[in-house]
Structure formats: structure tokens, C-alpha cells
Amino acid sequence: MSPPGGRAKGRILIGLALAIFAVALALAARPHDETNAERIDRITSELRCPVCQGLSVKDSPSQTAREMRALVEERVNEGRSDAQIQAEFRAAYGDWVLLSPPVFAWTGLVWLVPLAALAAGLALVAGRFGGAPPAPDTAAPTAGEIAMLRDRVAREESADT
Amino acid sequence: MIGRLARAGIALALVALIVILALAFRRDPHDIRTGTVGKAAPAFTLSRLDGAGPISLSQYAGKVVVLNFWASWCVPCKQENPALVRVYERYRMSDVVIIGVLYQDSTDSGRSYVRDLGVLWPTVVDDDGRVSLSYGVFGIPETYFIGPDGVIAGRHIGPIDEQTLVTGIEAIRPAAAR
Numbered sequence: 626m627s628p629p630g631g632r633a634k635g636r637i638l639i640g641l642a643l644a645i646f647a648v649a650l651a652l653a654a655r656p657h658d659e660t661n662a663e664r665i666d667r668i669t670s671e672l673r674c675p676v677c678q679g680l681s682v683k684d685s686p687s688q689t690a691r692e693m694r695a696l697v698e699e700r701v702n703e704g705r706s707d708a709q710i711q712a713e714f715r716a717a718y719g720d721w722v723l724l725s726p727p728v729f730a731w732t733g734l735v736w737l738v739p740l741a742a743l744a745a746g747l748a749l750v751a752g753r754f755g756g757a758p759p760a761p762d763t764a765a766p767t768a769g770e771i772a773m774l775r776d777r778v779a780r781e782e783s784a785d786t
Numbered sequence: 787m788i789g790r791l792a793r794a795g796i797a798l799a800l801v802a803l804i805v806i807l808a809l810a811f812r813r814d815p816h817d818i819r820t821g822t823v824g825k826a827a828p829a830f831t832l833s834r835l836d837g838a839g840p841i842s843l844s845q846y847a848g849k850v851v852v853l854n855f856w857a858s859w860c861v862p863c864k865q866e867n868p869a870l871v872r873v874y875e876r877y878r879m880s881d882v883v884i885i886g887v888l889y890q891d892s893t894d895s896g897r898s899y900v901r902d903l904g905v906l907w908p909t910v911v912d913d914d915g916r917v918s919l920s921y922g923v924f925g926i927p928e929t930y931f932i933g934p935d936g937v938i939a940g941r942h943i944g945p946i947d948e949q950t951l952v953t954g955i956e957a958i959r960p961a962a963a964r
Contacts, residue, residue, distance in 0.1 A: 675925075
């Protein structure tokens with residue numbers, strides 16, 4: 626059994642370690658201003674290299690990708706916005722040049738059709754299996770209905786005999 | 787009621803699928819759409835390969851311009867060259883201008899190519915690839931047809947033949963010039 630002073634010291638050390646960990650985490654996660662180099666990397670990672678098979682401009686070693694990167698670098702240094710830089714490439718290559726094409730263009734159908742099909746399927750299942758069973762008819766029969774029933778029973782019994 | 791709606795929905799979805807597939811299969815796989823066809827041709831001023839000063843697209847306003855991107859290392863470019871030579875001969879005294887654009891190549895190699903293969907039309911050098919990027923060039927050879935109004939009327943990816951060149955030119959050539 627450890628002495629009470631040693632246990633307290635251990636708790637302090639654990640607390641200190643947790644505090645240092647939390648501070649380090651907060652420092653690492655804090656938002657910081659993106660440098661031009663980081664911005665160029667991000668923009669080129671979102672652009673498709675036209676002469677490659679599914680590679681981004683950032684990842685491609687081709688000359689076309691290098692020329693595209695140089696153009697992005699120039700536009701960033703000129704102070705153009707991300708949207709303006711993307712628009713310049715889209716004007717030449719269409720939405721295809723973006724590795725993540727805008728959702729609400731023609732390509733949005735790719736996302737919307739499965740969702741619509743799922744919704745239709747759910748509606749179909751809910752319509753077939755869901756909902757409460759029809760309520761039993763608890764209204765008392767009218768005098769006319771009772772009279773008609775008596776007549777029919779009497780007719781059937783007389784026919785049987 | 788829901789069953790009928792579901793059947794109608796499925797039928798509608800099938801029809802839509804058939805229409806989409808029919809449209810997709812009708813497309814020419816060489817016809818990769820870009821943003822530039824149907825829009826004003828990006829302006830440029832580039833140095834001539836022969837060193838005789840710069841060429842601007844604007845100096846050919848009102849004419850039909852055939853812009854052909856090529857390089858000496860490009861085998862399909864050599865394959866299409868005889869067609870370009872014949873079309874150049876056919877239209878050289880007319881309102882039709884052919885301009886070659888040297889793409890990702892050294893000027894020395896480009897000059898050898900021009901000399902050896904009888905390229906007599908002007909060729910400009912796209913040093914930094916900016917003009918190719920502004921036209922949306924995917925790979926060479928690529929040929930753009932620019933109308934007298936300065937709008938890109940068509941584009942051909944891959945080696946082009948004489949008939950396609952003539953058809954592309956005549957489609958945008960003013961009737962009076964024929």
C-alpha cells in the first residue's frame with residue numbers, strides 16, 4: 626500500500642499530464658491563417674489534371690499539371706479568390722476539372738436519384754405494411770337493418786324445411 | 787392507389803433511364819465537352835516559331851481561324867499533318883487562316899518538324915502553356931474552329947482528316963466567301 630503523500634503526488638502528475646495534453650490539443654486545433662503555399666496546395670488538390678488518370682493537379686508530375694499549378698500560384702499572388710480561380714479553369718474545362726463537382730449542377734442528379742428512390746421505396750413499404758388496421762364497425766344496426774335480417778333468416782329457414 | 791403510383795413511378799424511372807442511356811450512347815466519345823466551345827475564343831499574343839515577331843488572334847478578326855495544337859514528339863500530330871498541308875493549300879488565298887500552336891515542346895524540335903514536314907502556315911509557341919489551358923486543351927493534337935465572329939464553333943480531339951477539316955471550315959465560313 627502506497628503512502629497517502631505518494632498517491633496525491635501521482636494524482637497531481639496525472640492531472641498535469643492531462644492539462645498539458647489538452648493545451649497541446651487546443652493549440653494544434655486552433656484555426657490559423659492559411660499561408661499562400663497551403664492555399665495553392667488546397668486549390669490544386671481540388672483540380673483534376675486533364676492529362677492524367679484521376680490525379681489531382683497537386684499530385685501529378687505532368688507538365689500540364691505543373692503549368693496549372695503555376696497559373697494557380699500566379700492567381701493567388703494576384704489576390705484572386707478561390708471561386709475566381711476555379712471559375713477560370715471551369716471556363717476552359719467545364720465542371721469536369723473539379724475533382725468534387727458542384728452538387729447542385731447536373732451532377733446533383735447522381736445524389737438526388739438514389740435519395741428519391743429510397744424515399745419512394747419507404748413510402749411504398751409504409752403504405753403496404755404501416756398504418757393502423759381499419760377500425761371495426763361498432764355502430765348499432767338500425768331497425769330497418771334488423772328487420773331485413775329477420776326476413777332473410779326467416780326465408781332461408783323456410784326454404785330449408 | 788399507392789401500388790398504381792409505385793408502378794407509374796417505376797415506369798417513369800425506366801423511361802428516364804432509357805432516354806439518358808440513349809443520349810449518352812449517341813455522343814461521340816471524341817467529343818469531350820469543355821467550357822470553351824460556343825464561347826469567344828480566348829485572346830492571345832504569342833511569338834512565332836520562325837522568330838518573325840508575335841501573332842495575335844485579334845489580327846484575324848473576321849476570318850475563319852483553324853487553331854491546331856501540336857508538338858514534334860506527338861506521333862498523331864505527324865499523322866494528321868498531310869491533311870493540314872492539303873487544307874492549307876486549298877484555302878491559303880482565302881479568308882481561312884491556319885495557325886499552329888507548339889505545345890510543351892522546344893523551339894528547336896518545333897523548327898525541325900516545321901522544316902521537315904512542310905508546315906508553311908504560321909506557328910506560335912505556347913511557352914508556359916497558358917493559351918492551351920485557356921482553350922481547355924486535353925492532349926494533342928487538338929484543333930479548334932474559330933468563326934469570323936471570334937467564337938469557337940467546334941473542336942476536334944485527336945488526329946484530324948481532310949474531310950473533317952473542310953467540313954468544320956465550311957460550316958462557319960460566310961456564304962459570300964465560298
